[in-house]
Amino acid sequence: MFNLATDRISTMEKVENNLKSPHLNVKDLNVYIQGKHILKNINLSIPDKSITCIIGPSGCGKTTLLRSFNRLHDDSSDVRLTGNVFIDEEDIYGRGVEVTHIRKKMGLLAQKPTVLPMSIYDNVAYGPRLYGIKKRRKLYEIVKHQLSSVGLWEEVKDRLKTPAVSLSMGQQQRLCLARGLAVEPEIILGDEATSALDPISTLKIEELFLNLKEKYSIVMVTHILRQAKRIADYVAFMYLGELIEFGPASEIFTNPKKKLTQDYISGSFS
Amino acid sequence: MRKLEEKIFKGLMIGSSIIIIATLFYILYVIIRKGLPSLTWDMISKIPSGGFYLGKEGGILNAIVGSLFLILGSVIISIVISLPVVLYINFILRKNSRFSNIVRFSFDILFGIPSIVYGAFGFMLMIYFGLQASLLGGILAVSLLIIPIMVRSIDEVAAFVPRELIEAPQALGATRFETLKVIVRQLTPGITTATLLAIGRGIGDTATVLFTAGYTDSIPTSPGQPAATLPLAIFFQLSSPIEEVQNRAYAAALILTIIILILSFSARYFKRKLSKSKL
Numbered sequence A: 001m002f003n004l005a006t007d008r009i010s011t012m013e014k015v016e017n018n019l020k021s022p023h024l025n026v027k028d029l030n031v032y033i034q035g036k037h038i039l040k041n042i043n044l045s046i047p048d049k050s051i052t053c054i055i056g057p058s059g060c061g062k063t064t065l066l067r068s069f070n071r072l073h074d075d076s077s078d079v080r081l082t083g084n085v086f087i088d089e090e091d092i093y094g095r096g097v098e099v100t101h102i103r104k105k106m107g108l109l110a111q112k113p114t115v116l117p118m119s120i121y122d123n124v125a126y127g128p129r130l131y132g133i134k135k136r137r138k139l140y141e142i143v144k145h146q147l148s149s150v151g152l153w154e155e156v157k158d159r160l161k162t163p164a165v166s167l168s169m170g171q172q173q174r175l176c177l178a179r180g181l182a183v184e185p186e187i188i189l190g191d192e193a194t195s196a197l198d199p200i201s202t203l204k205i206e207e208l209f210l211n212l213k214e215k216y217s218i219v220m221v222t223h224i225l226r227q228a229k230r231i232a233d234y235v236a237f238m239y240l241g242e243l244i245e246f247g248p249a250s251e252i253f254t255n256p257k258k259k260l261t262q263d264y265i266s267g268s269f270s
Numbered sequence B: 001m002r003k004l005e006e007k008i009f010k011g012l013m014i015g016s017s018i019i020i021i022a023t024l025f026y027i028l029y030v031i032i033r034k035g036l037p038s039l040t041w042d043m044i045s046k047i048p049s050g051g052f053y054l055g056k057e058g059g060i061l062n063a064i065v066g067s068l069f070l071i072l073g074s075v076i077i078s079i080v081i082s083l084p085v086v087l088y089i090n091f092i093l094r095k096n097s098r099f100s101n102i103v104r105f106s107f108d109i110l111f112g113i114p115s116i117v118y119g120a121f122g123f124m125l126m127i128y129f130g131l132q133a134s135l136l137g138g139i140l141a142v143s144l145l146i147i148p149i150m151v152r153s154i155d156e157v158a159a160f161v162p163r164e165l166i167e168a169p170q171a172l173g174a175t176r177f178e179t180l181k182v183i184v185r186q187l188t189p190g191i192t193t194a195t196l197l198a199i200g201r202g203i204g205d206t207a208t209v210l211f212t213a214g215y216t217d218s219i220p221t222s223p224g225q226p227a228a229t230l231p232l233a234i235f236f237q238l239s240s241p242i243e244e245v246q247n248r249a250y251a252a253a254l255i256l257t258i259i260i261l262i263l264s265f266s267a268r269y270f271k272r273k274l275s276k277s278k279l
């Protein structure tokens, strides 16, 4: 599939190409929680096969935005939402769109690792089973493959049947990632997915993200600027419910267009 | 001055703990001393013969089996009712919605109602429907008694289920029902503890079964028949003027105590297991 020419495209060009092929498209998104205007007219295009970091001070609406990507607000009666979110061409809030169908396209990595109350094996097999895969052989292949892809297989292959809670925090978070990947999503959403982890586990997750962006579009909320600098291809800066600036990481970090962004990047406020 | 205060308080705490423990052991001592000599194999393997209540031979197998049937039936009914209630007020409605809190408050009141009231209420219903005292009547009355216990204690552990755990299956594309199944799994240790607590409370209660389950010397073969229960077996034998029969009451009490002790210890064991798995 790949010809040699593509390899020679400089990273900068690659970055611009990705911008032209957005994977997730947010149009005029407004979110109100308990009548309060939390997200204000967000327009954002998340590029394909790259890491986009959403940064901004606490309470600016990062989590709220991320949760609207896979309709996690659906069950909250006090949340009202207007606007559209498109995956490829499909409006996820469109009429007749099944929420399970949307969520299958996205893996979610929560702030605190939340393993399901079952064995390591069953955690990874949970998603595939939901979608009707029953053959033991096939399930085993999936579990093995996904645990390997998060670098956990060697660590747990002898205790697949033990409860997942027995793993360390870092291992649990990688297990959650494998569990998400097992339903073959296109997009990975992470909400401060490393904030409960030690530095080494954090680096492991970041490394995984850098590998995974070959195949997935990754959106990561973080309030650690250094983390965004380490992994982001694109950065979205939010402030008080508004998207202030969005662009390639190199631009945002070295040459932001808005004064507010510059102040935040330089650490004048946080 | 403050030191003295502390000393007095400490003394008070130790004192009351000792009183409680001493009382417990005294009760156990009396039951064992009076009951153990009468606790023969016949007691637990035979039903009462004609002159049993006059000191002749026989046992209380009818009451043991009756109590076990009764508690088994009520526990099944209670779980079937309590679990959906808890799931509904915690995971379908928001945890602190108005309705959830009304439900919780109602169960708190039901929790505090003395068991004789449930017995009387059950009795009234049975008269209304023209039913006689039966195993089924007893099961329903005991269910009324233990449902509040189950709801409240499962509700307590349900409060600890983090939002992320509910969202994890959802994020993978699970439906609401599939998500509830994961939650039930998370709640299993709590449900077990609640069940054991409820059994302990239900199996020893006299007032609920007094009018509703009736009493008989034979082992019930269908839910429509009356059933003997251990608390009533104790009650009837204890009211006898014959000493031998009174001692058998203590033997019956010993059997009931052993059953309850086993259950409390298993409840504690499961509680500890539960708190471990949360870490």
Ligand SMILES: Nc1ncnc2c1ncn2[C@@H]1O[C@H](COP(=O)(O)OP(=O)(O)OP(=O)(O)O)[C@@H](O)[C@H]1O
Binding pocket: A033, A034, A038, A056, A057, A058, A059, A060, A061, A062, A063, A064, A065, A223
């Ligand atoms: N369920 C809710 N009820 C009421 N207000 C809410 C709710 N969820 C979020 N908010 C409000 O919406 C705003 C944005 O919250 P959000 O959690 O999205 O911020 P955030 O950027 O993720 O912050 P942090 O960095 O602290 O995680 C906050 O002002 C918060 O108080």
Ligand SMILES: [Mg+2]
Binding pocket: A062, A063, A064, A191
């Ligand atoms: Mg947040």
